[in-house]
Amino acid sequence: MTLTKAQIIDDITEQLAFSRKQSADIVELLLEIMKQNLEEGEDLLISGFGKFCVKEKKPRRGRNPATGEDLMLDPRRVVTFKCSHVLREKVNNFKNE
DSSP states (O other): OOOOHHHHHHHHHHHHOOOHHHHHHHHHHHHHHHHHHHHTTOOEEETTTEEEEEEEEOOEEEEOTTTOOEEEEOOEEEEEEEEOHHHHHHHHHHHHO
16 A cells, blocks of 8 residues: 555644644645755755665667657656665564564
8 A cells, every 4th residue: 555645644633633734734844845955956864764866867868669769868867765774674574574
């Protein structure tokens, strides 16, 4: 099952006794701060969770799968994620139980 933003808002509402609106505002603000830093090309480190990194991709050759035509793909930025050892251990311990 996928965890959704609505479920996160519901959990915050229940666990911290905030109103649903306050919880939604907190989640939206947190995500907006994260997006702004990544847009600026800055890495985002959340201790005990992991690190989001912005990587620069160079232009490269590609192929249109429908026509087989060769083309050049534009340079772009992508976001990668590397989980912390704490998160990795939790995920692996969950599987072994």
